[in-house]
Amino acid sequence: MTIPAVKVSDISKNYGSLKALSHVxxxxxxxSFFGLLGPNGAGKSTLINIMAGLTHxxxxxxxxxxxxxxxxxxxxxxxLGVVPQELAYDPFFSARQMLRLQSGYFGLGSGNYPWIxxxxxxxxxxxxxDENMMKLSGGMKRRxxxxxxxxxxxxxxxxxEPTAGVDVQLRKVLxxxxxxxxxxxxxxxxxxxxxxxxxxxxxxxxxxxHGKLIANETTKSLLSRYPYSYLHLELKDSSSALPEKIRDMxxxxxxxxxxxxxxxxxxxxxxxxEALYAAKVSFSDLRTEVPGLEEIFISLTGxxxx
Amino acid sequence: xxxLRGMYTLFSKEVWRFLKVAIQTIVTPVITxxxxxxxxxxxxxxxxxxxxGVGYTLFLVPGLVMMSVIQNAFANNSSSLFQSKLNGNIVxxxxxxxxxxxxxxAYTCAAIVRGVLVGISAFLICVFFITPDIYNIWILLFFAFxxxxxxxxxxxxxxxxxxxxxxxxxxxxxxVLPLAFLSGSFYSIKSLPxxxxxxxxxxxxxxxIDGFRYGFLGVSDHAVMVSAVIVSAFFILVSTLxxxxxxxxxxxxx
Numbered sequence: 001m002t003i004p005a006v007k008v009s010d011i012s013k014n015y016g017s018l019k020a021l022s023h024v025x026x027x028x029x030x031x032s033f034f035g036l037l038g039p040n041g042a043g044k045s046t047l048i049n050i051m052a053g054l055t056h057x058x059x060x061x062x063x064x065x066x067x068x069x070x071x072x073x074x075x076x077x078x079x080l081g082v083v084p085q086e087l088a089y090d091p092f093f094s095a096r097q098m099l100r101l102q103s104g105y106f107g108l109g110s111g112n113y114p115w116i117x118x119x120x121x122x123x124x125x126x127x128x129x130d131e132n133m134m135k136l137s138g139g140m141k142r143r144x145x146x147x148x149x150x151x152x153x154x155x156x157x158x159x160x161e162p163t164a165g166v167d168v169q170l171r172k173v174l175x176x177x178x179x180x181x182x183x184x185x186x187x188x189x190x191x192x193x194x195x196x197x198x199x200x201x202x203x204x205x206x207x208x209x210h211g212k213l214i215a216n217e218t219t220k221s222l223l224s225r226y227p228y229s230y231l232h233l234e235l236k237d238s239s240s241a242l243p244e245k246i247r248d249m250x251x252x253x254x255x256x257x258x259x260x261x262x263x264x265x266x267x268x269x270x271x272x273x274e275a276l277y278a279a280k281v282s283f284s285d286l287r288t289e290v291p292g293l294e295e296i297f298i299s300l301t302g303x304x305x306x
Numbered sequence: 307x308x309x310l311r312g313m314y315t316l317f318s319k320e321v322w323r324f325l326k327v328a329i330q331t332i333v334t335p336v337i338t339x340x341x342x343x344x345x346x347x348x349x350x351x352x353x354x355x356x357x358x359g360v361g362y363t364l365f366l367v368p369g370l371v372m373m374s375v376i377q378n379a380f381a382n383n384s385s386s387l388f389q390s391k392l393n394g395n396i397v398x399x400x401x402x403x404x405x406x407x408x409x410x411x412a413y414t415c416a417a418i419v420r421g422v423l424v425g426i427s428a429f430l431i432c433v434f435f436i437t438p439d440i441y442n443i444w445i446l447l448f449f450a451f452x453x454x455x456x457x458x459x460x461x462x463x464x465x466x467x468x469x470x471x472x473x474x475x476x477x478x479x480x481x482v483l484p485l486a487f488l489s490g491s492f493y494s495i496k497s498l499p500x501x502x503x504x505x506x507x508x509x510x511x512x513x514x515i516d517g518f519r520y521g522f523l524g525v526s527d528h529a530v531m532v533s534a535v536i537v538s539a540f541f542i543l544v545s546t547l548x549x550x551x552x553x554x555x556x557x558x559x560x
Binding site: 052054055056073074075078080082084086088089090091092098101102104105106107108109148231245257 | 307308310311312314315316318319322323325326390393394395397398399400401402403404405555559560
């Protein structure tokens with residue numbers, strides 16, 4: 001039997017009477033791209049902190065590459081690279097010095113310096129590598145954090161909200177780099193507030209809500225949980241009478257704009273267009289919309305992810 | 307298996323850190339000592355003889371040097387670890403495969419290096435005022451190392467428990483500073499009334515300074531072997547307390 005990259009076994013964490021995590025249980029396959037989603041306060045960061053040894057669980061255990069994070073903590077930490085959510089840095093050092101120090105903490109010497117140089121290049125930090133961290137922009141600091149997590153070539157990379165507060169351009173660069181990491185064979189665990197990010201990158205998604213695991217399945221299967229798509233029509237004449245069958249599908253009327261909700265399997269756009277043609281209802285524009293993770297997320301957690 | 311390279315990296319990072327701000331960490335305490343010497347030695351040297359043949363300046367030099375050694379060892383660890391906690395960059399150390407013992411050794415050794423460097427610099431300044439014959443360099447080094455080890459460990463402990471800079475300042479100003487000033491740095495406790503002599507002997511910093519002074523002058527208020535045992539026992543006590551605190555994860559690993 002293949003050992004999973006990460007095995008979360010019945011983890012609970014209590015802060016006094018507050019249950020931050022309650023019997024969370026799932027595993028992440030080696031080489032997979034896994035998304036961990038949930039609204040603020042759902043317990044995502046607590047779970048990651050337990051995985052990284054920054055927090056101790058009240059109950060249960062987590063294995064990283066088969067190593068219990070409490071009992072075989074040295075091996076577990078060697079297998080894990082964590083990009084923390086907070087933009088932390090040491091104001092005394094440059095990016096290159098930070099990476100060399102981090103490499104040293106993992107027991108690696110100057111033999112690892114070529115890899116550090118490669119990381120600096122790949123993350124487009126080469127030109128600023130010897131600048132003090134205080135002088136770098138927020139985006140640059142974020143890249144240094146990513147490089148620090150990768151400095152010891154971990155099998156599992158945890159990215160805790162890596163694109164929070166970064167501009168669109170950098171977000172794309174980070175997406176691309178994350179895809180490359182996955183392509184290189186790393187197991188990726190991503191937590192994010194950007195659901196389109198999770199939808200585009202992750203093969204499997206777990207959703208936490210109020211410390212409980214409420215979904216854990218492939219992205220495709222999760223998306224298929226919401227069986228509807230939408231058809232937006234701009235009618236030529238707002239007084240046009242829609243056929244009764246189509247009127248039942250309408251979820252919104254705004255002047256000449258009508259939105260129809262279609263069951264993905266039962267309703268066909270072709271049939272609707274034919275019915276409109278037969279009823280002599282003409283339209284000047286149409287647009288389809290396939291709901292994404294956002295809708296699934298809201299329907300499962302009952303709240304927006306912002 | 308010990309992560310020797312990891313421990314050495316953390317130690318050298320801590321040394322590197324305080325060397326990057328050497329004006330604050332080395333030069334400033336030396337200037338403070340210079341001022342103490344100018345004020346106390348020039349005013350009192352003609353009037354006070356502490357031990358037979360030992361004038362006030364000669365008596366004062368080892369006390370001042372050792373006081374700066376231990377104060378700087380404390381300041382090194384308390385400020386460095388607390389700043390890391392505040393900035394959040396402590397996470398880099400906590401994520402690494404470093405044991406609590408390795409973290410403790412790395413920080414304590416860095417505090418010792420800072421303490422001893424300040425001590426050497428302070429001594430070099432003192433040479434302008436007086437040329438003390440060092441009675442026993444090994445005894446002197448023993449007390450310098452173990453004294454800065456104790457205060458380095460205390461610095462670590464206070465940084466772990468502190469939630470704000472005020473807590474560090476309170477520990478430094480209400481505990482370390484009074485203990486250092488009331489430890490016989492500026493006077494022999496034999497000149498105190500009986501009750502205050504007994505109170506002074508409850509102060510562990512007294513034994514550090516008294517033993518260190520013995521290494522310089524070959525005379526002290528208390529038997530040097532007793533001082534060595536008391537300081538060693540205190541080092542073991544404080545180190546154990548710090549290690550237990552690290553092991554429990556108090557305020558570091560929630």
